[in-house]
Amino acid sequence: MEKQPLLKIEQVSKYFPGVQALDSVDFEVYSGEILGFLGENGAGKSTLIKILSGIHLKNEGTIWFDGQQINPQTPHESQKLGISTIHQELALVPYLTVAENIFLNREPRHILGLVDFKRMNREAEALLRDLGADISGHKLIQDLNVAAQQMVEIAKAISYNARLILMDEPTSALSSKEVTALFALMQRLKERNVSVVFVSHRLDEIRQIVDRVIIMRDGRRVGALPIAEATEQKIIRMMVGRDVGLFPKEEANIGPPVLELRNLAAQNGTKGINLTVRKGEIVGLAGLVGAGRTELARLICGVDSLAEGKILIDEKHVKIKSPTDAVRYGIGWVPEDRKLHGLILGMDVQENATMAILHRISNILGAINGKEAKEISAHYVEALSIVTPGLHQTVRNLSGGNQQKVVLAKWLSTKPKLLIMDEPTRGIDIGAKAEVHGLMSRLAQQGMGILMISSEMPEIIGMSDRVIVMCQGRITGEFARGDFNQEEIMRCATQFLTVDGETMAEAEAMDTLEEN
Amino acid sequence: MNNTATKSGQEIDSIPVRLLETIKGLFRVPEFVMFLVVVILFIIGAVMNPRFAGIENQKILTRDAAILAIAAIGVGFTIITAGIDLSIGSIVGFGGVFAALFVVRLGMPIWLGITLTLAMGALIGTFHGWYVTRFNMHGFLVTLVTLGVARGVLLVVTNATPITGVPDGFKFLGQGYLFFDLIPVPVIICAIVAGLAYYLLQFTYIGRQIYAAGGNIEATRLSGVNVNARIMLCYIISVVCATLVGIIQAGRLSLGHPGAGEGFELLAITACILGGLSLMGGQGSVIGILVGSLLIAVLQNEMVMLNINPFWHKIVIGAVLLIAITFDYARRRRRS
Numbered sequence: 001m002e003k004q005p006l007l008k009i010e011q012v013s014k015y016f017p018g019v020q021a022l023d024s025v026d027f028e029v030y031s032g033e034i035l036g037f038l039g040e041n042g043a044g045k046s047t048l049i050k051i052l053s054g055i056h057l058k059n060e061g062t063i064w065f066d067g068q069q070i071n072p073q074t075p076h077e078s079q080k081l082g083i084s085t086i087h088q089e090l091a092l093v094p095y096l097t098v099a100e101n102i103f104l105n106r107e108p109r110h111i112l113g114l115v116d117f118k119r120m121n122r123e124a125e126a127l128l129r130d131l132g133a134d135i136s137g138h139k140l141i142q143d144l145n146v147a148a149q150q151m152v153e154i155a156k157a158i159s160y161n162a163r164l165i166l167m168d169e170p171t172s173a174l175s176s177k178e179v180t181a182l183f184a185l186m187q188r189l190k191e192r193n194v195s196v197v198f199v200s201h202r203l204d205e206i207r208q209i210v211d212r213v214i215i216m217r218d219g220r221r222v223g224a225l226p227i228a229e230a231t232e233q234k235i236i237r238m239m240v241g242r243d244v245g246l247f248p249k250e251e252a253n254i255g256p257p258v259l260e261l262r263n264l265a266a267q268n269g270t271k272g273i274n275l276t277v278r279k280g281e282i283v284g285l286a287g288l289v290g291a292g293r294t295e296l297a298r299l300i301c302g303v304d305s306l307a308e309g310k311i312l313i314d315e316k317h318v319k320i321k322s323p324t325d326a327v328r329y330g331i332g333w334v335p336e337d338r339k340l341h342g343l344i345l346g347m348d349v350q351e352n353a354t355m356a357i358l359h360r361i362s363n364i365l366g367a368i369n370g371k372e373a374k375e376i377s378a379h380y381v382e383a384l385s386i387v388t389p390g391l392h393q394t395v396r397n398l399s400g401g402n403q404q405k406v407v408l409a410k411w412l413s414t415k416p417k418l419l420i421m422d423e424p425t426r427g428i429d430i431g432a433k434a435e436v437h438g439l440m441s442r443l444a445q446q447g448m449g450i451l452m453i454s455s456e457m458p459e460i461i462g463m464s465d466r467v468i469v470m471c472q473g474r475i476t477g478e479f480a481r482g483d484f485n486q487e488e489i490m491r492c493a494t495q496f497l498t499v500d501g502e503t504m505a506e507a508e509a510m511d512t513l514e515e516n
Numbered sequence: 517m518n519n520t521a522t523k524s525g526q527e528i529d530s531i532p533v534r535l536l537e538t539i540k541g542l543f544r545v546p547e548f549v550m551f552l553v554v555v556i557l558f559i560i561g562a563v564m565n566p567r568f569a570g571i572e573n574q575k576i577l578t579r580d581a582a583i584l585a586i587a588a589i590g591v592g593f594t595i596i597t598a599g600i601d602l603s604i605g606s607i608v609g610f611g612g613v614f615a616a617l618f619v620v621r622l623g624m625p626i627w628l629g630i631t632l633t634l635a636m637g638a639l640i641g642t643f644h645g646w647y648v649t650r651f652n653m654h655g656f657l658v659t660l661v662t663l664g665v666a667r668g669v670l671l672v673v674t675n676a677t678p679i680t681g682v683p684d685g686f687k688f689l690g691q692g693y694l695f696f697d698l699i700p701v702p703v704i705i706c707a708i709v710a711g712l713a714y715y716l717l718q719f720t721y722i723g724r725q726i727y728a729a730g731g732n733i734e735a736t737r738l739s740g741v742n743v744n745a746r747i748m749l750c751y752i753i754s755v756v757c758a759t760l761v762g763i764i765q766a767g768r769l770s771l772g773h774p775g776a777g778e779g780f781e782l783l784a785i786t787a788c789i790l791g792g793l794s795l796m797g798g799q800g801s802v803i804g805i806l807v808g809s810l811l812i813a814v815l816q817n818e819m820v821m822l823n824i825n826p827f828w829h830k831i832v833i834g835a836v837l838l839i840a841i842t843f844d845y846a847r848r849r850r851r852s
Contacts, residue, residue, distance in 0.1 A: 301738065327740030341738050344731035346798050355728060356739040358721035366720035410739065 004067070006031045006195050007052075007083075007164055012061030014047055021047040023219045024061070029164060032193040034186055036206040036227075039216030039239055043429075045199050048216075049166050053085035054078035066163070084157030085166040092141045092149055099124035099137035102156045127155040131185050145290075147178035154185065158194075165189065166197045169427070171205060176455070176490070177288060183209045202456065203232050215239055236430055249463050250441045255279030257315060258418045258449035259300070259331075264309035268295040269473040273309070277418060277449040282440060284464030285453045287493045292473035293453045294336060297420045300451075301326040301333045314417070327356055332411030334404075336422040336453070342407040343395050350391040353377040353409040380409035384439065401432025408439070419443065422453045437463060457486055469493050546792040546844070547804045554811050561818040568821045575693070575700055579768075581813030582706035583761055585806050587780060588787035589713050590757025592805045593750035595788050596717075597730045598797025599648060599655030601751065603640070603662035604758035604784055608777025610666050611637060611762020616679040616772025619686055626685045630763055637759030638752050640666075645748030655751065663781065670774040679772035690768025702764050709757065714802040726750060730797030758784075786833065787812050790840050811836070 009027035013020065022044045029035050039045050050056040052063070054072035063070050065081060072078035075085070092101045099121045100107070108116045108123070121137030128135050133151040141149060150170055157165050171179045186196050186209055200206055206213065207227060214224045215238045222238050257276045264273035270292050277283045285293045298304045300311065302320040310317055313329045320326050326333070335341035343352055354361065354373045361372045377391050384405040388398060395406055404424070411419060424440070425433040440463060444450055454460050460467055461484045469477035469492035477492030479485070542548045562569040587604055594601040611633055618629030640662065647658040692701040717723035728736040729743045737743045761780075766772045791808030793800030815836060819829050 303738065322742070323738050324740045324742050333738060335738065340732075341734050344728050344735055344798070346731045347728065351724060351728070355724075355736065355741070358724050358741075362721040366716075366722055368719060368721050368724065414740075 005029060005064075006033075006066060008064040009048075010062050010064075012048070012051065012058050012063065014044075014051060014056060015059050021219055022051075022058075025216070025219070025221050027214060027221065029195045029197060031163075031195055032190050033212065034190055034196045034198060034210045036210035036213035036230075037197050037199045037216070038203075038206065038213055038235060043216040043239070044219040045216055046168060047219075049085060049168055049197070049199065052078065052083055052164075052166060079160050079162075082161060082163040083166065084160055084162035084164070085168065086150065086153050086157065086170055087168050092152060094140070094142035096141060097121075097137060098128075098135055098139050098141065098144070098152050101141055101152060102127065102137075102159055123159075124155070127159055128152070130188075131155055131158070132181075132188060133185075145178075147181065150182065151185070154189075158189075162194065164195045164197070166199075168199045170198070171200055171202060177494070179205060203235055204458065206235075207232070239430055249282070249437070249465075250445065252280040252441070252444040252465075253447075254281045254465065255447065258313065259451070260312035260315070261300070262310040262312065264296070264299060264306065264311070266295070266299050266304055266307045268292075268298065268304045270296050270299060271473050273475060275468060275475065277451050279417075279447045279449055280444050281465045282444050282450045282452055282463055284460040284467040285451060285470060286455075286457075286460045286467055286489050287470040288455070291470040291493065293470050294422055295473065296470070297333060297335075297422055297451070297453060300420060301331060327414060330415070330417035332356075332414055332416035332419045334407050334411060334419065334421045334424055336426065338400075338403055338407050342410075343403060345396040346394060348392045348394055349381065349386070349388050349398075349406055350374060350377040352395050352406050353380055353413060356410050356414045376413050377409065380412060384409055384412075385435065399429075399432075401428035401435075404428050404432070404436065408436075412443075416448065418449045418451065420451045420453070423455065424452060425454075425456070425459065457489070460489070461486065546847075547801065547807050550790060550792070550804070550807045550811060550840075554807065554814055557811070557814050557818060561814070561821060565821045568818065571698075573817065573821065575698075577813055577817045579700040579702045580817065581810045582700065582703040583764055583768075584780075584783060584787055584813055585706050585809035586702075586709050586764070587758050587761045587784040588791070588805045588809050589709060589802060590754040591781070591784045592788045592791075592793055592800060592802070593713075593726070593753045594655055595785070595793045595795060596726055596797060596800055597655075597747050597750050598733070598795075599747070599750070600785065600795070601644065601655060601659045601754040601758075602781050603644070603659040603666060604754065604761075605777045605779055605781040606663050606666035606670070607637065607640065607755055607758035608762040608765060608780050609670050609774055610640075611759035612766030612769075612776045613670050613674055613679060613762075613772040613774055615686070615763045616682050616766050617673070619683065620679055620681050620772075626683065633763060634756055634759050637755045641752035641755035642748065644755065645751035648751060649744035649747050667774075667778075674772070674774045676774055678774065680770070682766065682770055682772070687767045687770050690764045690766065691770075702768075705760070705764065709760070710802055710806060713753075717802060722746065722749070727798055730799070732798075783812060783833075786837050789837065789844075792844075 005028040007027070007029040009025065011024045011026065012022055013024055014022040025044065025048060027048065037045055047056060051058050052072070054075045054077050057073065058071070065083070070081055072081060072083070093104070096104070102124045103120050108119045110116050124137035125135070128151060131151060131154060133148070135144070135148055135151060141152065144152070154165065170182060186198070189196055198206070198210060207230065210227055212224060212226050213230050213235065215222050215235065217239060225234070255278055257278050259277040261273050261275040265271045273296060285296070287293050295304065299306060300320070302322045302325050305321070311320055312318065318329055320329065339345060344355070350373055354377055357376070358368060361369050361376070363369065374391060380386070381388065381391065386402050386405045386409065388402060395403055398406065421440070425436050428436070440450055440452070452463060465481050467479040467484060467489060468475055469489055471493055477489065479489065567573055587608065591601050591604055614636060615629050615633040618624045618632055619626055624632070644655065644658050644662065647653055648655050689701055693699060694701060694704055717726065725736065725741045725746050728741065729746050733743055762777060765776050769776070787808035788800065788805055789795070789808070790811050791800065791804030791806070793804065812833065815833065816829060819832060
């Protein structure tokens with residue numbers, strides 16, 4: 001790596017009112033390199049990426065790209081230089097087609113100035129084929145899944161002759177199968193001498209694909225490691241500045257069943273579900289994205305309605321027709337997308353933490369007992385160590401990990417018997433992750449039943465007393481603690497009903513990947 | 517060293533500094549800024565025409581403001597849920613015509629006629645709320661239908677002629693005064709409505725849940741809140757308030773006019789927006805709505821007192837709205 005880097009950043013600093021987001025950061029990317037960019041939330045990764053993509057302006061320092069000093073002022077300028085960014089939230093127009101999105105604002109024209117749709121579709125498909133994706137140029141973006149949409153974004157970046165692609169947590173919404181495809185694509189980009197900066201919280205993934213990692217903490221660069229030296233422990237220690245014991249699942253007494261599902265089936269694709277969660281037990285629900293796990297949670301919580309089957313709470317048959325019923329029966333749901341389904345972002349910590357118990361803490365005239373609301377929320381802020389300037393801080397301004405804890409506070413205040421946690425640690429940093437895991441253990445010890453949906457294999461294996469695997473809306477496997485086997489779980493998760501050549505080949509490819 | 521210096525420096529001038537901070541804080545409250553605008557407009561009016569600040573004119577002004585505020589509070593409920601109620605202009609006409617019809621034509625006692633009219637309003641609100649929640653529809657659509665249909669019904673029922681001859685007790689609601697002939701009755705009704713609305717929105721769990729539904733309806737629903745019932749309630753309150761305004765207007769005009777309240781929905785919505793409500797929902801207060809209504813009433817009254825050609829009135833109100841929303845959006849952008 002003695003060669004000249006493609007991108008070189010020297011002593012860049014960035015101040016926001018009240019915080020220094022970046023403190024004299026150096027950063028470099030070589031041609032044809034896949035660089036893992038790591039750090040907890042708030043470490044400054046996103047800020048640096050936004051400076052490179054022209055969204056934020058740096059306060060100090062210099063940036064060299066391909067031997068020239070640059071200072072992009074707008075996203076457009078940075079794109080013209082050859083730096084493309086794939087943001088966490090995809091930036092495609094859902095009602096336009098794939099080709100229209102790729103060539104937005106530079107559509108090929110006929111002589112008369114009309115758009116040459118034929119040529120546009122052809123070129124779009126050629127671009128995608130080059131990347132190994134077989135997507136029709138006519139398809140509407142809204143009809144594609146997230147993985148395919150990402151392919152389109154990458155194709156768009158390539159069509160701008162991007163030489164550096166910045167990917168901000170591209171895998172957080174993908175299933176393992178899709179991640180495999182994305183990694184294959186990154187390899188292909190590498191062969192074309194395009195550099196990729198890859199931000200992710202999933203360390204196992206990072207280690208599969210990158211050549212080198214740069215690690216940030218509190219706005220500073222704390223180190224860079226070639227991948228051969230970057231063990232998971234080492235990375236984590238550098239990221240948090242201390243050793244973190246992930247997955248501290250402790251023994252809990254497992255009691256009688258809290259939740260029993262008998263032959264559940266519904267319009268939303270779930271079929272023949274039989275499942276039991278006991279007091280003090282953490283049941284891990286594994287599977288690929290789209291396997292029907294969230295749909296199952298929606299059934300239990302009364303969001304979608306049952307077609308067949310029975311739900312038993314505390315061994316009694318109950319009818320759950322709405323989320324109101326679910327809350328009354330002692331079911332809490334920490335949803336996958338906390339911003340969409342968990343929080344009212346414009347309201348403060350106290351209002352969010354008491355949202356599910358407002359009725360309970362009100363008097364006969366409906367007036368909320370302000371003192372009680374304050375006591376309850378203060379209790380959970382302390383118990384969950386939520387970092388906030390006060391109970392009246394708007395939750396929009398909290399970090400992801402603290403927001404997740406506010407959602408937890410909301411449910412814990414209802415004193416639930418069963419807590420459904422859908423991807424409980426998605427998008428939160430490692431420190432907060434360990435805290436959430438520790439908390440789950442404690443809750444189980446206190447006798448709560450927990451149904452945990454997770455796409456992260458280490459989390460499933462580390463936290464569960466029992467693992468249930470779903471695929472295509474059915475349960476395809478069950479494992480007791482002690483019999484956990486990553487490959488077996490994966491095999492069950494990919495037990496598709498219609499086994500055509502493609503799915504088999506992919507499942508096999510994934511198996512070999514897991515083995516490596 | 518530096519730290520201690522600033523600390524002791526703060527202590528020395530702590531009282532003026534704190535006062536300054538409080539004043540600065542006040543200027544960040546949109547309701548307060550709007551109220552200052554009202555005060556400035558008031559002073560301008562008083563300087564330009566001494567009669568403006570006189571007691572007789574103030575009786576007219578406050579009555580206008582109160583009538584507008586009652587309708588605006590109603591609409592405000594739907595706006596807080598991120599919806600809207602466009603029907604209220606026609607509902608104002610509806611309230612006046614049906615109350616007059618019941619009392620004058622059918623000879624009902626005043627209290628019965630009014631109760632019946634308000635109950636009919638509640639039914640219409642229920643219908644709106646049902647459509648909005650059942651079909652997950654924006655309030656704009658179904659209330660737009662009512663805006664047209666209700667006006668049509670009024671024309672059919674009255675054959676386009678006003679219902680005259682309302683009894684004195686009825687007129688009292690719009691024309692009367694209480695407390696040494698100083699406070700117009702509509703102002704008292706408005707105070708009661710505003711008090712109830714303030715209590716509901718500020719102190720009760722139902723109010724919190726209404727704001728929550730406006731902020732993020734899905735998250736609120738998943739928290740076990742009966743969101744549909746809350747939204748339904750807001751649409752009912754909206755129509756009932758507008759019906760009440762119609763009854764007061766009929767008392768004031770001494771007749772039930774099928775054309776009453778035309779364009780009133782825009783005034784009421786404008787008052788809400790001036791008062792700091794966001795059309796995205798989840799924000800705003802009854803105090804703000806009151807200030808917004810007062811602003812419009814002062815402006816309208818002043819234009820009359822200053823002999824400004826009535827054709828200009830709508831243009832001026834529109835311009836004020838444009839200024840208000842521009843400031844509001846600039847403020848929001850700076851914050852985010």
